[in-house]
Amino acid sequence: MTGLTIMVYVLAVILIIAALFAIKQKDLILAVVGSSAISVILSIFYYVLQAPDVALTEAAIGVALSTIIFVIAIKKTERYEK
Amino acid sequence: MRKATAIIILVFVGYYLFSAFSGIPFGEKRNNLGQYYLNNTISQTGAVNAVTSIVVSYRGFDTLGEVTVLFIASLGLGAILYDKRGKKRRLQHASLIVRFGAHILYPLIVLLGAYVFVHGHLTPGGGFQGGAIIATGVLLMFMSYRSFEASHKALTYVESIAGMVFAAVGFGGLIWGNSFLQNFLPLGVPNAVVSAGIIPIIYIAVGFKVGAELTGLLDNMLKTIK
Numbered sequence: 001m002t003g004l005t006i007m008v009y010v011l012a013v014i015l016i017i018a019a020l021f022a023i024k025q026k027d028l029i030l031a032v033v034g035s036s037a038i039s040v041i042l043s044i045f046y047y048v049l050q051a052p053d054v055a056l057t058e059a060a061i062g063v064a065l066s067t068i069i070f071v072i073a074i075k076k077t078e079r080y081e082k
Numbered sequence: 083m084r085k086a087t088a089i090i091i092l093v094f095v096g097y098y099l100f101s102a103f104s105g106i107p108f109g110e111k112r113n114n115l116g117q118y119y120l121n122n123t124i125s126q127t128g129a130v131n132a133v134t135s136i137v138v139s140y141r142g143f144d145t146l147g148e149v150t151v152l153f154i155a156s157l158g159l160g161a162i163l164y165d166k167r168g169k170k171r172r173l174q175h176a177s178l179i180v181r182f183g184a185h186i187l188y189p190l191i192v193l194l195g196a197y198v199f200v201h202g203h204l205t206p207g208g209g210f211q212g213g214a215i216i217a218t219g220v221l222l223m224f225m226s227y228r229s230f231e232a233s234h235k236a237l238t239y240v241e242s243i244a245g246m247v248f249a250a251v252g253f254g255g256l257i258w259g260n261s262f263l264q265n266f267l268p269l270g271v272p273n274a275v276v277s278a279g280i281i282p283i284i285y286i287a288v289g290f291k292v293g294a295e296l297t298g299l300l301d302n303m304l305k306t307i308k
Contacts, residue, residue: 052206052207053131053133053134053206053207053208053211055206056198056206056207056211056215057210057211057214060211060214060215060218061214064214064218064221065214065217065218065221065296065300068221068300069300069303072303072304072306072307075307076306076307
């Protein structure tokens with residue numbers, strides 16, 4: 001196993017953990033942080049899979065823009081899930 | 083009872099979907115289109131980045147549709163959220179560290195975005211990515227400085243002029259060539275910044291358009307926070 005393969009497996013595990021965290025978390029701000037962590041890892045995956053164009057899009061839109069839109073929506077509604 | 087029904091339906095749907103899709107080999111070449119693009123992209127479009135040549139040249143009409151979709155989405159959001167009274171953002175001032183960092187990073191982020199869309203035909207990235215990166219930089223300034231304002235009039239002008247440039251280049255292909263969005267400029271030397279005919283023009287227009295649209299969208303949304 002090369003270093004890259006090990007890194008990809010470790011990141012895949014972190015990806016699943018972050019996704020579960022984003023689903024289960026009752027504090028929605030933390031859930032949004034989890035979903036942006038998913039975007040970071042996915043953009044690394046796209047880069048490893050030789051799709052740097054998609055990786056750039058995922059990094060710019062998934063991490064920054066969609067996160068801030070979710071945060072605005074949470075700020076205008078409720079922070080904690082009942 | 084409802085749970086049992088749901089599980090049974092899921093099992094049925096899953097079984098048939100699996101049996102339908104398991105026959106398709108994953109990641110194998112099923113047609114020669116991809117290889118055709120890789121072989122012919124430099125000689126036919128002059129763009130070194132094969133993804134760009136497909137997005138802007140071979141499938142340029144789809145990109146025009148995508149730009150239109152984004153335009154309509156931001157138009158709808160602006161129509162719902164726009165406030166005539168010219169509201170201010172009511173965020174708190176950010177801390178000194180954030181403001182200082184934003185001050186240094188903002189021009190660099192905008193420069194990176196401009197680089198990404200100007201070099202769309204040479205390096206990974208393009209109009210959409212570059213525009214989104216520029217909007218990210220403006221967002222950083224929005225969040226750090228309460229007084230930082232984006233003029234909506236200027237944004238509207240940039241957006242409409244960029245959209246018209248895209249359509250005008252398309253009609254130029256109709257006038258000097260055979261079809262809409264056909265490459266009518268000389269292809270130039272591959273790997274040069276000024277090469278690939280109309281591709282850089284279209285990507286610069288798309289970059290400005292997407293950047294202006296996303297900036298206006300973020301500004302409208304941030305102003306709604308009480």
